[in-house]
Amino acid sequence: MSAESKGLAVVTGASTGIGAVYADRLARRGYDLLLVARSADRLSAVAERLHADTGRSVKTFVADLADAAQVRKLAELIEADKDFALLVNNAGIALAGTLATAEVEEVERIIAVNISAPTVLARAATRALQKRGSGAIISIASVLALAPDRFESVYSATKSYILSLSMGLAHDLQETDVRVQVVLPGATRTEIWERSGRDVNAFPPDWVMEVDHLVDAAFVGFDAGETVTIPPLAEEDDWNSMQAARQAMIPKLSRREVASRYRVTA
Ligand SMILES: NC(=O)c1ccc[n+]([C@@H]2O[C@H](COP(=O)([O-])OP(=O)(O)OC[C@H]3O[C@@H](n4cnc5c(N)ncnc54)[C@H](OP(=O)(O)O)[C@@H]3O)[C@@H](O)[C@H]2O)c1
Numbered sequence: 123m124s125a126e127s128k129g130l131a132v133v134t135g136a137s138t139g140i141g142a143v144y145a146d147r148l149a150r151r152g153y154d155l156l157l158v159a160r161s162a163d164r165l166s167a168v169a170e171r172l173h174a175d176t177g178r179s180v181k182t183f184v185a186d187l188a189d190a191a192q193v194r195k196l197a198e199l200i201e202a203d204k205d206f207a208l209l210v211n212n213a214g215i216a217l218a219g220t221l222a223t224a225e226v227e228e229v230e231r232i233i234a235v236n237i238s239a240p241t242v243l244a245r246a247a248t249r250a251l252q253k254r255g256s257g258a259i260i261s262i263a264s265v266l267a268l269a270p271d272r273f274e275s276v277y278s279a280t281k282s283y284i285l286s287l288s289m290g291l292a293h294d295l296q297e298t299d300v301r302v303q304v305v306l307p308g309a310t311r312t313e314i315w316e317r318s319g320r321d322v323n324a325f326p327p328d329w330v331m332e333v334d335h336l337v338d339a340a341f342v343g344f345d346a347g348e349t350v351t352i353p354p355l356a357e358e359d360d361w362n363s364m365q366a367a368r369q370a371m372i373p374k375l376s377r378r379e380v381a382s383r384y385r386v387t388a
Pocket residue numbers: 134135136137138139140141158159160161162164185186187188212213214215216235262263264265306307308309310311312313314315317
């Protein structure tokens with residue numbers, strides 16, 4: 123690692139789409155990189171291009187994040203690397219079909235890739251960054267975390283999990299200099315759509331964001347110190363008022379007495 127490096131950033135799902143753009147922007151910001159995905163050739167092509175463009179050290183780690191043993195190996199690497207400074211928990215898949223129609227192996231796979239892997243990696247990153255005293259954990263959720271009734275339910279639920287995990291982790295780490303950010307993209311033009319048998323062009327064109335715009339906006343939110351960044355949401359107050367309503371409800375959510383509307387009448 124060269125002297126002026128900001129440290130090592132690990133980006134999962136960096137062979138294409140949102141992760142590849144994150145890798146590009148982080149290299150330009152002075153991070154050395156460890157890029158993770160299954161396709162060795164595509165990862166190497168991204169790594170070679172970024173090294174040539176930026177001079178940063180860019181290594182690859184070929185892994186299937188649906189495989190718990192491979193995730194553990196990456197987690198161990200993160201925890202052991204004294205230069206580790208930033209994780210982008212980006213790799214994710216959508217389900218072809220629905221909970222009822224998809225093969226059970228595919229349902230298990232999406233939970234492994236979208237929930238188990240980012241959780242184990244966030245754990246390793248948290249432990250490493252607490253020791254280091256600074257750094258960041260960025261995770262890519264989705265606006266569907268807030269709209270499970272608008273799309274396939276398992277994918278949406280995995281993204282609600284990532285939103286909850288990140289908000290909880292941000293709370294856990296609030297007294298430290300370790301930053302947590304969760305990004306909620308809307309529909310973004312990447313391969314995820316065709317990979318899950320969907321056509322992104324079926325959406326009205328003004329619903330679909332270009333991937334560079336999405337990632338650059340996410341960095342604006344990151345630099346502003348946001349925990350939750352929703353690039354397509356025009357009115358920040360829409361999110362703030364939802365959070366205010368949630369905070370107001372929290373003190374009312376645990377009681378010895380059942381709510382009167384649920385009382386059993388004789
Ligand atoms: N595009 C959207 O509209 C949108 C909207 C909201 C949220 N998101 C989220 O954004 C993140 C990135 O998605 P994207 O749109 O950029 O998707 P994408 O273009 O399909 O890229 C997904 C990346 O994850 C990697 N990946 C997939 N399965 C993997 C596995 N089992 N192990 C390791 N790597 C794996 C892929 O590489 P390999 O195939 O080489 O493994 C690829 O690099 C995901 O978490 C997604 O849910 C996307």
